[in-house]
Amino acid sequence: MTTLKYKVITSKTQYKEYSNALEELIFSGSKDRNTKDEIALLTLLIEKWDAEHNTFDELNPIQLLQSLMEDHNMKAKDLAELLDHSKGYVSDILNYKKGLSKDVIRKLAEYYKVSQEAFNRPYKLTVPENSHLRNASVMNTAKKMNDNKALAYL
Structure with a gap:
């Protein structure tokens, strides 16, 4: 055999x-x-x-990114080159100060060979303007406006 x-x-x-x-x-x-x-x-x-x-669901997108960076022996400067963004921008992402843009999500998903959904999930951002509050974070999600408010902006 x-x-x-x-x-x-x-x-x-x-x-x-x-x-x-x-x-x-x-x-x-x-x-x-x-x-x-x-x-x-x-x-x-x-x-x-x-x-x-798959443990992606247990990690928020930034934890997932940090884990993948570690697995690929990448530093923030390497990620900045990959994403074609400044080191400051990448630092803000890794420190929960800025959310992941659609373009960044696409590049990360393609590079790490994971679905875009793994990076396109809500997670909390730290907002410096609210740092004096005990829980200085906001959810990185799209805000929905009702039609009346949307029309008021036109």
Whole structure:
């Protein structure tokens, strides 16, 4: 009986091995049918592991970003280069002073290969103007206005 080349992922070490193998296959440039099948199988196994071990919902978007930065050995200056923004802007994001823009969310999701929804969730921002209050934070969510107020601004 032959041994299977790939099995269901059961450990973080195996997950990393399969992720590295997938990356090598993708960048190898080979377009033959066996390579495509191998890429599809590895992708399926990795996605299954991710779905079962996903802790994104437990983290707010900034905690998730900090965790991903740590996993990729990135510093704030590296993130600033990736996002094409200043180090000050990135610092404000990482310190909960500014929210994530749509453009930043797109770039992060693409770079870290996660869904945009992982970064596009509400979380509390620290607002310096309210720092004298005990709970100096606001939710980073869109505010809804009723139609009468919206018309008043026109």
